Each structure stands twice: as C-alpha cells, then as structure tokens.
Amino acid sequence: MSDIIRFFETHTCCIIDSWIRRMENAFPGYYNPEKLRQQCARYVILIADIHIPIEQHEVFNDYKKWCDHLFAKRVPIEHILQSSLYFREAFFESVADFQAERAELVSVIADVVYRIDQFQTVVYSYFFDHARGKIEQQDKLIEDMHADKLNLIGKMASSMAHEIRNPLTSIKGFFVLIRKMLPPVALQTIEKYLDIIDNEFRNIEMQITGFLSFSRKPIADETPELTPINALIEKTMLLVNPLLLNENIEFSAHVEEDLQAHIQKIALIQVFSNLMNNAIDALRESDGRQRLITIRAIADGDHIYVRISNTGPEIPAVIQASLFDPFVTGKAEGTGLGLAICKQIVERNDGDITFETNNRETTFTLRFPAPPAANLAQPT
Incomplete structure (x- = not known):
C-alpha cells in the first residue's frame, strides 16, 4: 500500500x-x-x-x-x-x-x-x-449602447445643423452684398465691425461642421494634409481675438518652429477654437486672479503636442471622468457637445486629447503623430 x-x-x-x-x-x-x-x-x-x-x-x-x-x-x-x-x-x-x-x-x-x-x-x-x-x-454591450447614442445624436445634430445653415446662407449672401454696395467712406467707418461679424459667422460655420461630424456626413470628411501648427493657431486667433479683447484676457503662444502634422485643417481649427472659447468662458468665472490663456506647441520626435491652458477655476470633480461624453457640461447653458465633438475630430486625425485641472490652471493637451522626416517639406 x-x-x-x-x-x-x-x-x-x-x-x-x-x-x-x-x-x-x-x-x-x-x-x-x-x-x-x-x-x-x-x-x-x-x-x-x-x-x-x-x-x-x-x-x-x-x-x-x-x-x-x-x-x-x-x-x-x-x-x-x-x-x-x-x-x-x-x-x-x-x-x-x-x-x-x-x-x-x-x-x-x-x-x-x-x-x-x-x-x-x-x-x-x-x-x-x-x-x-x-x-x-x-x-x-456598452459599445453598442454608445454607438446607438451617437447615432441618435448624429440625427439630431444633422437636423439642427441643416436648419441653422439654411438661414445662415441667406445672411452670408446679404453680408457680401452689403460690403459691395457700401460707399468706400462708409465702409471704412464700419470695416472693423464687419470683420467681427465675418469672424463670428465663420465660427458658427465651423460649429455646424462639428455637428455634422456626428452624423458622418461627407461635409465632415475633409482630406488631411501636412499643415503647420503655427498657421492653425494664427487662424484660430483671428476668430477669438475679439472675445479676448472684450474680456480683457491676456494671451501668449509658444510654438516650436517648423511644427507640422498631417491633419484636417478646418476641423482642427474648430477644435482649437472650441477649446479657446471654453477657456474664455472659464476665465469669465475667475475671481480676482490673472486672466491668462497660453498655447504651447512642442514635439518629442514621435508626437506633436499642443497644450491650451487657462488660469480659470478647476473643472468640477463630478464631471471630470465623463468630460468628453456627449451632453456632459459644467456650463449652465452649455449643450455638452463641444468637447465630445473635439474628441471625435482629434481621434479621426489619429490623435488623442486629455486634460489636467487644478485650482490654479486647466490644460487641454492634443497629441498627434509626428509626420515622417521625408514628409517635412513645407506645404504649398
């Protein structure tokens, strides 16, 4: 045994x-x-x-x-x-x-x-x-539910965008006509106001493009191209400068030379514009502190980083984990679609978007793949 x-x-x-x-x-x-x-x-x-x-x-x-x-x-x-x-x-x-x-x-x-x-x-x-x-x-199951929710949002956004775009087309036509019909002396007097209207109009058009990106319409399928980051920032500033001046907000930009990314230009201008507008909204709530927005763009060889910072209050902890989800917002009158659209656009451009926030500063960081060295010739 x-x-x-x-x-x-x-x-x-x-x-x-x-x-x-x-x-x-x-x-x-x-x-x-x-x-x-x-x-x-x-x-x-x-x-x-x-x-x-x-x-x-x-x-x-x-x-x-x-x-x-x-x-x-x-x-x-x-x-x-x-x-x-x-x-x-x-x-x-x-x-x-x-x-x-x-x-x-x-x-x-x-x-x-x-x-x-x-x-x-x-x-x-x-x-x-x-x-x-x-x-x-x-x-x-969660992915399917999320896809269904985005599909519903897409249908709503598409309907809303088209309803807004129709009257905007008429407004734009009459705006161009006014510029042509005004005598040079009268035009010179109100030129700066017309420029502000024009900038705001283009901003609305970009927001509509963002709404349509949820509905997967061809208008959102802009062809990516090699684009200087500095040029994107400059075009964004044309849109938001009037607001910065009106709100007495300081702005500074620190962009490394020759930074380029293979991205959708118009779509990314919308992302930058949205993040800048969010920063301006946050600074409206700042209490006695310096009102400053900073853009920094750097590269580490493999990636390009664009960081947009503001000295406004901290993002509420209760929404931080779901900040990029549709309909999540800390604004009393916000739609909760802005950052969701930004995330979708950035990811469509092979990038990602993250944020850091505390009681001194909030920073959104966009990261994109750096183009191969052979593709770094200046775009035409």
Missing part, C-alpha cells in the same frame, strides 16, 4: 471536518455543510488518486460543471481562493499526525501539494477566461 493511500485512508475524515470548520468560520451561513462535505470528499478522491493523471480522472472531468455551478451561484473568486488555502491548512494539520519515515512524509507532502496546484491552475484559468468573457460581453 502506497504512503498516500495509507495517509488518506486514515485522515480523510479529519481533513474534511477541519476544512468545513474553516469554511463555516470564514463564511458563516453561506454554504450548506452537507454539500460542502460531499464536494470535499470528491476533491479528496481527486487528490489521493495520484497515480491517475489529473486530466484523465473522472472527478476532474466534472470540474467545468462544478465551476459553472459556482458561476451560477455567483460565488466570489475569493471564496475559491480561500477554500483552497483552507484545504492546504487542513492537510498540513493532519499530515503532522501521520506516522511515517521522513523521506516518505516528504514524498506524500510533495505529491499532494503538486496535485492541489495542478487543479488550482486549471480552475483559476477557467474562472479567469469566464470572467474575461463576461467583461468582453459587457464592453460590447
């Missing part, structure tokens, strides 16, 4: 009783003691039959059903981990009373521990694969 068979013939009941006692102390009232005894008795058979490869053992062949039963009962994985630990403790408690030569005792311990580890590895892998499958299903 082998030492392992002799050991389990004399100690199985003690091991099972000790294991059940530990389980009941750890999880009082959670498990049926009689069912625990039946399960442990089968487990002991699996461990004791060391001469049968574990994959060929009849008890092992039922392990998936056992695991599925645990899943259905929503047994936490930590219970499985603890139950295995308690079995080891019960085994070592009993093996201490086993009368055998030292070499025989070491052999029994080594074989039993190896068998336990084999079974544990399989069960944990099965649990992990099952949990991963559940997570993937949940992620797919």
Whole structure:
C-alpha cells in the first residue's frame, strides 16, 4: 500500500471536518455543510488518486460543471481562493499526525501539494477566461449602447445643423452684398465691425461642421494634409481675438518652429477654437486672479503636442471622468457637445486629447503623430 493511500485512508475524515470548520468560520451561513462535505470528499478522491493523471480522472472531468455551478451561484473568486488555502491548512494539520519515515512524509507532502496546484491552475484559468468573457460581453454591450447614442445624436445634430445653415446662407449672401454696395467712406467707418461679424459667422460655420461630424456626413470628411501648427493657431486667433479683447484676457503662444502634422485643417481649427472659447468662458468665472490663456506647441520626435491652458477655476470633480461624453457640461447653458465633438475630430486625425485641472490652471493637451522626416517639406 502506497504512503498516500495509507495517509488518506486514515485522515480523510479529519481533513474534511477541519476544512468545513474553516469554511463555516470564514463564511458563516453561506454554504450548506452537507454539500460542502460531499464536494470535499470528491476533491479528496481527486487528490489521493495520484497515480491517475489529473486530466484523465473522472472527478476532474466534472470540474467545468462544478465551476459553472459556482458561476451560477455567483460565488466570489475569493471564496475559491480561500477554500483552497483552507484545504492546504487542513492537510498540513493532519499530515503532522501521520506516522511515517521522513523521506516518505516528504514524498506524500510533495505529491499532494503538486496535485492541489495542478487543479488550482486549471480552475483559476477557467474562472479567469469566464470572467474575461463576461467583461468582453459587457464592453460590447456598452459599445453598442454608445454607438446607438451617437447615432441618435448624429440625427439630431444633422437636423439642427441643416436648419441653422439654411438661414445662415441667406445672411452670408446679404453680408457680401452689403460690403459691395457700401460707399468706400462708409465702409471704412464700419470695416472693423464687419470683420467681427465675418469672424463670428465663420465660427458658427465651423460649429455646424462639428455637428455634422456626428452624423458622418461627407461635409465632415475633409482630406488631411501636412499643415503647420503655427498657421492653425494664427487662424484660430483671428476668430477669438475679439472675445479676448472684450474680456480683457491676456494671451501668449509658444510654438516650436517648423511644427507640422498631417491633419484636417478646418476641423482642427474648430477644435482649437472650441477649446479657446471654453477657456474664455472659464476665465469669465475667475475671481480676482490673472486672466491668462497660453498655447504651447512642442514635439518629442514621435508626437506633436499642443497644450491650451487657462488660469480659470478647476473643472468640477463630478464631471471630470465623463468630460468628453456627449451632453456632459459644467456650463449652465452649455449643450455638452463641444468637447465630445473635439474628441471625435482629434481621434479621426489619429490623435488623442486629455486634460489636467487644478485650482490654479486647466490644460487641454492634443497629441498627434509626428509626420515622417521625408514628409517635412513645407506645404504649398
């Protein structure tokens, strides 16, 4: 008779009783003691039959059903981990009373521990694969829900954008006509006001383009091209300068020379404009502090970074985690679409957008892939 068979013939009941006692102390009232005894008795058979490869053992062949039963009962994985630990403790408690030569005792311990580890590895892998499958299903469900929400937003945005664009087309036509019909003297008197109207009109047009980007209309499919970052910033400033002057906000820009990215120019001007307008809105709420907006653009070889900072108040903590989701806003009269549109445009240009905020400064960082060195010739 082998030492392992002799050991389990004399100690199985003690091991099972000790294991059940530990389980009941750890999880009082959670498990049926009689069912625990039946399960442990089968487990002991699996461990004791060391001469049968574990994959060929009849008890092992039922392990998936056992695991599925645990899943259905929503047994936490930590219970499985603890139950295995308690079995080891019960085994070592009993093996201490086993009368055998030292070499025989070491052999029994080594074989039993190896068998336990084999079974544990399989069960944990099965649990992990099952949990991963559940997570993937949940992620797919969330993605589908998000896609449905974006589709609904797209339909709403498309309808709204077209309704706005129709009267704007008429306004633009009459605006051009007014410029042509005014005498030079009269035009010179109001030229600066007309420029402001023109800039604001272009800003509205870009916002409409952003709305249409949610609806995946061809108007949003601008062809990317190699574009100087400095030129984008300059065009953005033409749009927001009147607001900066009106709000008495300081502005500074620090842009490395020859920075270029392969991007959609008009779409990215809209992103810059939106972030600048958000910064201006934030500074309207600043209380007695310096009102400053800073743009910094740098490269690290692999990427180009554009950082737009303002000294306004911190973004509320309650919306930080979902700031780029549609309809999330900290503004009393905001739509919650601006940053969602920015994120979509940036990602469409193979970039990403992040932010940092505290009670001194808020910074939005745009990151784009740097173009290959061979493509760095100045665009025409």
